[in-house]
Amino acid sequence: MSTEMDVDPPITTIKPTKSSKSQTLTQTTIRSPFFSYAHLSLVSPSPSSSQNTPSLDILTARHYLSTALRQFLGDTGASLAIDMMLVKDTECWVRVPREDLAAFAAAVTAYPGHSIGGEEQMLMRVVGCGDWLGALVGREGEARVWD
Secondary structure (H helix, E strand, O other), X not given: OOOOOOXXXXXXXXXXXXXXXXXXXXXXXXXXXXXXXXXXXXXXXXXXXXXXXXXXXXXXXXXXXXXXXXXXXXHHHHOOOOEEEEEEOOEEEEEEEHHHHHHHHHHHHHOOOEEEOOOEEEEEEEEEEEXXXXXXXXXXXHHHHOO
């Protein structure tokens, strides 16, 4: 009884596939950034004094924000780390720790304002806030599109 056994498997040809021209060398996902950003504006609630809104400087902006945080959150709010990134005319950009952004925005929004010159009242308005600075900077020109 002789049976022939084929030791070599049958040869199959594999057609070459087209490779993509670009290759991903490395890929990174930033899950949660360490800081969040806020765009603030100095405004007057009364329409008569909105024409002569004083310009903002770093010390005045920091004073307004620390007063709002102290009134809303006490000494814990006053010790919140705030980095002043840019102060120009009546607007400022700040950086706060990501976990403190909600408390920061609530404190600035709830603050009734500062009285300047006895009668005129100024307050900080949150124009926008978020975890990514690029998204906030892109929003800056949105209001001018429809003007």
